[in-house]
Amino acid sequence: LRSSCAIGVSLGMLSYIITNYRSAFALFCLTPVAGAHNLYLRLRRFLLARSFSLISEEEHSKRVEAIRREVKEANGRVCSNRSGNDQMSLTYGDYKQKSKKVNLTHLRSVFEVNEKERYIWVEPMVDMGDLTSLLIPRGLTLPILPELDNLTVGGLLAGTGIETASHIYGLFHHIVQEIEVVLADGTVERVSRTHKPDLFQNIPWSYGTLGMITAVKIQVVPCKPYVKLNYEFIHQKSEFIAKYEKACRDQSHDFVEALAYSHDNYALMTGKMSNDVGNDGAYNPIGRFYSQFFYLQVQDKMRKCNSCVEYIPLKDYYHRHTKSLFWEVSEIMPFAHTWWFRYLFGWMMPISHSLFKATRTEELTKLYKEKHIVQDMIVPIGTLGDCLSKMNDLFRVYPLWLCPTRIFEKPSDENRGLICGLEDEDLFIDVGIYGTPAPEILKNYDAERDCKKLEEHVRHVKGIQMLYADCYQSRDEFRQMFYHTEYDRLREEIPLTKERFPEIYDKVYIGNRR
Numbered sequence: 001l002r003s004s005c006a007i008g009v010s011l012g013m014l015s016y017i018i019t020n021y022r023s024a025f026a027l028f029c030l031t032p033v034a035g036a037h038n039l040y041l042r043l044r045r046f047l048l049a050r051s052f053s054l055i056s057e058e059e060h061s062k063r064v065e066a067i068r069r070e071v072k073e074a075n076g077r078v079c080s081n082r083s084g085n086d087q088m089s090l091t092y093g094d095y096k097q098k099s100k101k102v103n104l105t106h107l108r109s110v111f112e113v114n115e116k117e118r119y120i121w122v123e124p125m126v127d128m129g130d131l132t133s134l135l136i137p138r139g140l141t142l143p144i145l146p147e148l149d150n151l152t153v154g155g156l157l158a159g160t161g162i163e164t165a166s167h168i169y170g171l172f173h174h175i176v177q178e179i180e181v182v183l184a185d186g187t188v189e190r191v192s193r194t195h196k197p198d199l200f201q202n203i204p205w206s207y208g209t210l211g212m213i214t215a216v217k218i219q220v221v222p223c224k225p226y227v228k229l230n231y232e233f234i235h236q237k238s239e240f241i242a243k244y245e246k247a248c249r250d251q252s253h254d255f256v257e258a259l260a261y262s263h264d265n266y267a268l269m270t271g272k273m274s275n276d277v278g279n280d281g282a283y284n285p286i287g288r289f290y291s292q293f294f295y296l297q298v299q300d301k302m303r304k305c306n307s308c309v310e311y312i313p314l315k316d317y318y319h320r321h322t323k324s325l326f327w328e329v330s331e332i333m334p335f336a337h338t339w340w341f342r343y344l345f346g347w348m349m350p351i352s353h354s355l356f357k358a359t360r361t362e363e364l365t366k367l368y369k370e371k372h373i374v375q376d377m378i379v380p381i382g383t384l385g386d387c388l389s390k391m392n393d394l395f396r397v398y399p400l401w402l403c404p405t406r407i408f409e410k411p412s413d414e415n416r417g418l419i420c421g422l423e424d425e426d427l428f429i430d431v432g433i434y435g436t437p438a439p440e441i442l443k444n445y446d447a448e449r450d451c452k453k454l455e456e457h458v459r460h461v462k463g464i465q466m467l468y469a470d471c472y473q474s475r476d477e478f479r480q481m482f483y484h485t486e487y488d489r490l491r492e493e494i495p496l497t498k499e500r501f502p503e504i505y506d507k508v509y510i511g512n513r514r
């Protein structure tokens with residue numbers, strides 16, 4: 001009894017320290033752990049770049065057979081054994097506790113790189129960091145390579161993925177050509193636009209509720225070593241929206257991104273891949289360990305000029321928000337942008353989202369739920385101005401991430417899947433809002449009430465909420481936002497699906513997340 005009391009007291013102390021001295025804890029504990037983990041990742045990616053980790057298709061099939069057996073022999077719910085800490089959502093889904101965990105985490109290999117026909121076959125736990133290391137040295141890249149290193153292929157397909165090339169290629173599932181999936185009854189299917197197109201179209205956004213993805217065939221495209229990035233700084237909302245829309249519709253830009261630093265201050269960035277560093281702009285390797293966070297570099301430029309040009313190494317460009325976790329790291333470690341931190345500790349960065357999540361105490365989780373917002377809302381371009389005003393009124397959190405995407409599915413399509421664009425508009429903007437509401441808002445802030453207001457607005461404009469974020473909508477409202485007819489039919493028709501997997505809503509609703 002005495003020893004369990006002692007453990008209880010020590011855990012209480014530890015929790016107190018982590019809660020009240022979060023930034024010191026991050027500096028002295030998380031940063032070195034991250035440094036060691038990053039060394040391992042670098043080695044892994046070094047080997048992957050040299051193909052040592054490529055496996056044969058037979059090896060992959062053996063792994064799938066083991067999963068197939070596990071699913072077939074299961075009783076009740078099943079889910080992936082990926083730890084809740086590793087998942088990108090800020091909260092933990094209750095479904096994990098009630099389900100049998102199927103071993104998917106070892107599905108982390110690539111088993112075909114077809115440079116001639118320009119596709120790769122990868123297992124679902126391969127992440128974006130692995131893929132940049134594998135592909136860029138071969139002069140290839142994914143057409144859409146979502147930002148953070150540890151986003152996985154499975155998560156990006158079952159949830160969604162977006163990047164600054166999405167104004168050309170659409171969302172992550174639009175570059176997927178074939179999906180291998182283990183269904184609830186243990187059958188293995190490879191589905192595509194021509195084979196079982198209804199299942200192929202409904203796996204994206206189904207959040208792992210139609211089967212276990214075991215392999216994905218993804219399109220790849222040639223790339224160049226640098227990005228020529230044009231910055232333009234605009235200090236009026238209506239002028240920004242007009243210029244931004246024009247840039248998003250212009251497919252001669254390889255990349256389009258904007259950051260809103262306030263309701264009236266915007267940085268519009270358009271990028272083009274380049275073979276060389278030209279003499280019309282400065283060379284800026286933003287991925288160096290001592291480099292300032294990218295979003296702060298942009299803000300600094302905005303103070304100094306109206307426009308400028310830079311050349312950035314492609315890999316650095318892809319992962320420009322990784323080190324700063326967009327701007328979340330600055331809230332936890334307010335000193336992370338200072339010169340002393342960058343030069344002394346910068347080489348150990350980034351600290352992964354999982355480490356922050358794994359060391360979050362109950363008090364911090366409560367604080368996050370009540371005083372912090374993390375949402376991505378994808379709205380039609382014509383309604384962007386209203387969405388910015390709504391977010392400014394409700395939260396006043398800046399910067400905002402503005403990333404364009406095409407949604408090719410139309411409401412009238414037979415196989416449209418869970419989401420669709422408008423009949424006459426396929427250009428949408430993902431508005432990412434991450435941070436603590438402004439002090440004047442925080443006084444009367446109610447996370448549930450205010451997020452519901454935002455969700456209502458997004459439903460009204462026929463927009464979509466990303467699934468990793470907490471959902472405050474009722475089931476009926478959620479079903480208005482996502483088209484469930486085909487999805488429901490598939491869940492009825494594929495034997496055992498309803499027994500093995502919950503509905504999407506039950507995984508994303510805030511009441512079912514801790």
Ligand SMILES: Cc1cc2nc3c(=O)[nH]c(=O)nc-3n(C[C@H](O)[C@H](O)[C@H](O)COP(=O)(O)OP(=O)(O)OC[C@H]3O[C@@H](n4cnc5c(N)ncnc54)[C@H](O)[C@@H]3O)c2cc1C
Nearest residue numbers: 087088124146147152154155158159161162208212213468
């Ligand atoms: C801080 C932060 C930054 C982000 N930045 C970006 C960004 O830059 N770009 C972007 O596009 N998105 C971003 N996201 C959102 C991200 O796209 C989603 O969370 C996405 O689902 C990927 O997450 P994951 O790899 O951690 O997958 P997970 O969270 O592990 O999985 C997501 C869902 O997919 C299911 N799933 C995963 N693997 C499989 C499988 N093999 N078979 C069946 N189901 C499976 C899981 O059950 C789960 O329900 C961000 C999220 C956060 C919190």
